[in-house]
Amino acid sequence: MSSILIVPIRPVDHAELASLAGPLEASFHLPAAIEERNYLDPSFALDSYRSQFNSTAIIVKLLERFPHFDGKILGITAVDLFVPVLTYVFGEAQLDGKAAVVSTFRLREEFFGLDADPKLERTRLLKEAIHELGHTFGLIHCRNYDCVMHSSTSVEEVDLKPTDFCEDCRKQFVHAD
């Protein structure tokens, strides 16, 4: 039986991270657990010139850290992530693979100079977590606006989409499982 392992990548808001387990279990029908002891320090992935952390390197590290885990590994962090050719990413996942990482950095209202909105920010994190895990189950971006797999490169687009899969993606996802 497969399961989801949520790995803190420090710094990270633990309460926020803890709020993910229940909804993820409901969404994927899989047990989700938080890795309490073996957290990750992402400093190895820091690009000091960009002051950002390389998400691809983090994914490699997650795979090294849990070589025998046969479920999906989801790293959560508060630092800003990037892949070398892009200015930033909300998260990154291995398509049809094992590991994914999501950052809360650009999901914060404060990032845009607004007042914090914890409820909204948690919802955004949940959407991105489901989205990236969706990729690890082999799902690609969905054209349907009403699907969590819809591509989003801005928070406005994250806010527009729901936390659920559309019917088509759900079907593919069930087959892939």
Add this chain to the structure above:
Amino acid sequence: MAEKKSAPHSILIVDDEKIVRDSLTKWFKQDGYRVEAAEDATHALKLMAEGPWEVILLDIKMPGISGLELQKRLVELDKAAAIIMITAFASVESAVQALKEGAFDYVTKPIDPDHLSHLVANALKQRTLEEENIKLREHISDVSKTSDIVGESQQLKKVLEMAKNVAQTDTTVMLRGESGTGKELIARAIHANSSRRYFPIIAVNCGAVAESLLESELFGHEKGAFTGAQYRRKGKFELADGGTIFLDEVGTISQKMQIQLLRVIESKQFSRVGGNDVISSDFRVICATNGDLEAAVKQGIFREDLYYRLNVFSIFIPPLRERRYDIPLLAQYFVHKYAAMMHKQVNEISAAALDILVQYHWPGNVRELENVIERAMVLATPSAIQQSDLPFQLAPNVQSAYGESLSAMERAHIESILLKNNWNISRSAEILEIDRVTLYNKISKYGLKKP
């Protein structure tokens, strides 16, 4: 955005940095694209064989053949590909150069993901529109093809050859030929084969418009230019801008209009009736006449200068009786046309009926033939047009060999009455309501002989 059901969009990434290739490949794969990546020009050119690639992301700065040089070669291989240049730093000069060479856009590394996804979506959209545009243009070309011109005769082939040759130029063309020979079809064929084909061809029948109205018809008029001119109206010359104006029956226009016409054709400028603004229009002139313009020039009815202006390249369309070879083909063509229009199971013409059609002298040319077939199709019963379906006037007539003059008609009529009555002079004279002496005189006058 990638579609899951239809074939995925394709992207080719060309960059010498592995990390860039890998991360972009991954990013676009998650978006559902078909992605390939090349590390240099050689590999990229090799991958072109696996295309077509709808979007090509191309690094400007690469060792060996530069991105700019590669761009040119890629465009040679696939003009339709939308090329987006990637620059490591904002080197505006080379980016501008790339855009001049036809790149869709450029991005600087690192790329804003939001920007990239919109850019690629726009590139795909533009490519789709361009493809659609090409398809539609091809469709229009097909539609405007000269499929309505039917015939295999040498005479017609020569006409079409001339039309094709003159079409490429912007030369003024004069079409000569009897009424119904298809002058307008040839005019449309010339237009359809010219570089003006995506602009309108405007036909004006100069003979059909009242003299007083022709001026406003051709040049348009301003509101209030004359009683009843309630709105400004564009004239035919203005509507033909970029295209062709076809002046049918140009020999019928008045002396006054001839002067105006000459001026417009020479200057390509005119004013609307009742207006002061000078309007320029870029048009080609094709005119047609079924009359003897040379005679009209001699008589002083048609201006000589206009005649020479119009008669730059003239094409004579032979009357149908001079290309009888085409009659069966044309007849068959019209039978199919009207069978489809009338939903009738009539697809043939009986040998006897066809004989009559071929022998008739067709004063009304192709138009008459079409009308005859249309009428016959109404009457015909499946599966062929019979002799009895043809109009009475077409019954075998011998006069065709001698022309249409009254004496020719008389000769033919007398001959046929004599034949019908087995050359019985008294009975024939009775039927003709002339006396026997007169009949004898006519027989000797026309040189008729008992068969």
